[in-house]
Amino acid sequence: MTSLAPAPPRHARPSRTRHSRVRRRRSSVGALLVRLFIVLSCVLVALLWWASTPGTPDVTPGSALTSLGELTGMMAGLLVCVQVLLVARVPWLESAVGQDHLVSWHRSLGGSVLLLTVTHVLLLLVGGELVDRRMPWSEFWTVMLTQPDVLTATIGTAALILAGIASARFARQRLSYEAWYWLHLTTYVAVFLTFGHQINAGAHFAGNPWSRLLWTGLYLATASAVVTWRILLPLRAVLRHRVRVEAVVEESVGVASIWLRGRHLEELNTRAGQFFLFRFLAPGHLWTAHPYSVSFVPHRDQMRITIGALGDHSSAVTGIRPGTFVIMNGPFGRFTADRAGSDKVLLVAGGAGIGPIRALAHDLSVRGHDVVVLHRARSADHLALGPELAAQDEITFLPVLGRRRDLRHDPLSAGSLLAMVPDVREREVFVCGSPGLSETVSTALRSLGLPERHIHREELSMS
Known part of the structure; x- marks a missing residue:
């Protein structure tokens, strides 16, 4: 069983390459404005x-270090x-920059925040030691006992540092998603704990x-x-749409x-290639929300997500029972047909990446694009949603099967791509996989020879 709903109606529409270029320019301007705002x-x-x-004339090494410590803290x-x-x-940020770039910037800033926080603590301790002429541990306890809200700030700082270390690549690869998720949430508590110290003890605020x-x-x-867009509006959407699991279908090995099914799902304005954060109200799924892409856009109050067994949570989805309530937050992402600036498009999927590619292929073909889909899989038993794509005359479906060690070559190398898709240089490419x-x-x-702007990526990664 691979389908429970009729395909969305097909209304031929002209290609929108010009509109895609305009959207790209607007996106670039939006990203530039956000960067400019951060710098300013x-x-x-x-x-x-x-x-x-x-502006005192008698600046000492101790006072200079203390002042720099205050700057790094701010x-x-x-x-x-x-x-x-x-x-x-925040919808404007998502529209202007894209969720993928926002998450990337968030991750990049984490290192800066961690470095500034540690530098802030060290500069204040060393500067205070020089000014008060105490040993470091003596200065530490003096600050802890005399400065307002320093104890709570210390706890918050420790939580920030721990969350930063846990988000580093070497640590992230060794943590389960659930452990990383809950550890990451302590950042909100850390921010709250450090705020009082900044206002009440900061020399530039007191x-x-x-x-x-x-x-x-x-x-x-x-x-x-945070309260508006991560709590109140998602709660409102839950009450409005009342989404439940209608069925769980095994598509292939590991997928x-x-x-x-819900109410008024068309109001979500979901585009093919986007994803939601899903929280299934079932044992083992209740405490974390996971991002999954849409493989069938909402139609007649029905939608579908296709999930690969990439972790503990995604491996357990086959045990979710029909009727289970679902909390959805989204849609997010710009891995959509609007980014296609060419009439010819190549879509490349790896494993469970076929989910968003399936929806995107249908949307692009409806818009009048010439669509080729490459699905990389170990074997025919791993070709999830393959029959659906092969059944569409408007789409050229090319399964790419086999392990590299058995094939003795890389089936996605430049030469292989050129052999399978001779006009690949003329196409815009969307890639979704590991x-x-x-x-x-x-x-x-x-x-x-394809320029970077013609290559759009959506990675299936938990980090």
Whole structure:
């Protein structure tokens, strides 16, 4: 059983390459504006620090280190708010930049926040040691016992550092998604715990009501964004759409589809290639939300996601019973047909990456594009959704089967791609699969002369 719903109606529409180019330019402008906002915010904080720094002539090494420690603390406070805002699921940010880039920026800023936080602590301790002429451990306990809210700030700082270390690639690969998820949530507690120390003990805030007001506004705005778009609106959507599991279908070895039914699902304005965060209200699934792409866009209050067994959570989806309630948050992502700037398109899927590729192939063919789909799989038993794609006359479906060690060559190398798709240089390419597959295909395409802007990637990775 591979389908429970009729295919969405096909209405021939002209290619929208010109509109795609316009959307690209708007996206680039949006990303530039966000970057500019972050830079200007850093400049504003630096000016705030400079304006409230006493201009005394007798500057000592201790006072200089202490002042720099205050600056690094302020920068860390600003950037941690930016980090939170990037993944607060604010619609404008998602539309302007794209969820994939937002998550990438969030991850990149994590290292900066971690470095600034550690530097802040060390500079204040060493600077205070030089000013007060105490040993480091003596200075530490003096600060802990005399400065307001330092104990809670220390706990918050430790939580931030722990979350930062857990998000590093070497640690992330050794943690389950559930452990990483809950450890990551402590960041919100850490931000809350460190805020009181900044306002009450920070030399640039304690005696400056305008600075306190500005800093409080920053944190309140960040908290409001999280509460609005990560709690209130998703809760409203749950009550509005009342989504339940209708059926679980095994598509191939290690891949299953979950059919969902709800109310007014068309209102979500989901586009092929996008994903939602799903929380199944069932044992083993209740405490974490996982991102899964749509393989059948909402139609007649029905939709489908196709999931590969890549971890503990995704491997257990076959045990979810029909009738289980589902909390959905989204849609997210820009891996959509709107990005296609050519009438000819090549879609490359690896394993469970066929889910979003399946939906995207249908959408592109409806828009009038010439669509070729390559599905990389170990064997015919791993070709999930293959019959659906092969049955569509408007789509050229090319399964690419076998292990490299058995084939004795890479079936996704530049030469292999050129042999299977002779006009590949004329096509815009969408790739969805593991990081290794995505990098292999992208490298091969670049060696064939395809510009980077014609290669769109959606990686199936938990990190």
